[in-house]
Amino acid sequence: MLEAAAAFVAWLGASALVLADGRRGQALGLALIAVGLAVLAWPASMAFGAVAIAAGGLVGVVRCWGSGTSTWGIMPAGSTPRLVMCIASGLLGLWLALSVTTGPGASLRFAVLVVLGLMGGRILMSKEAPVVMTAIAAFALALGAAPGLAAGSSGPVPAIVAGLVAAGVTFVPASRPAVPPSTRSEKDGA
Secondary structure (H helix, E strand, C coil), rough: CCHHHHHHHHHHHHHHHEEEEHHHHHHHHHHHHHHHHHHHHCCCCHHHHHHHHHHHHHHHHHHHHCCCCCCEEECCCCCCHHHHHHHHHHHHHHHHHHHHHCCCHHHHHHHHHHHHHHHHHHHHHCCCCHHHHHHHHHHHHHHHHHHHHCCCCCCCCHHHHHHHHHHHHCCCCCCCCCCCCCHHHHCCCC
16 A cells, blocks of 8 residues: 555656746656655665665755756646646556566556656657756656566665765756847847
8 A cells, every 4th residue: 555655656756847938836746756766665675775766866956956947837828738647657567567568566567667768758859958858857767666566676785876976967057048048149239
């Protein structure tokens, strides 16, 4: 029951991250993803990896809180296609995790599938650097938890690397958009 709840929390976090344009909504989404994936990685004999995923996600959340617009920005105008994508990916991921694939770890399969799918979509559709960096951090966390699906897990190394990537990508400086020449001369008073 705890694993199913953690998988739902990871999907909810990925959906919040897809639906939010403000830094508070982004931080909430990344926090939910980190908590959900850390809880799911723990029973997969990756206790140290689960701590690394949670720590990397926490650093990413703190850095995310300080970048972007200072609003929640959840469901801004024109976000209906993103809402449909969140619901459809959740249903598709649930179907794949429970019906198509077999074996233990259905909750982790579901969480990894929906987080990777939604973050891939968010990376491709976003134009703002802080949003893309937050989505990349969540993508890395999902990749770090994925080795827990294998019977002969490679240990905590992928999760540690994912935690480091999730924490480090938020420190990448975002470039400012170029000012077109016509507005530059008006702005400088020329």
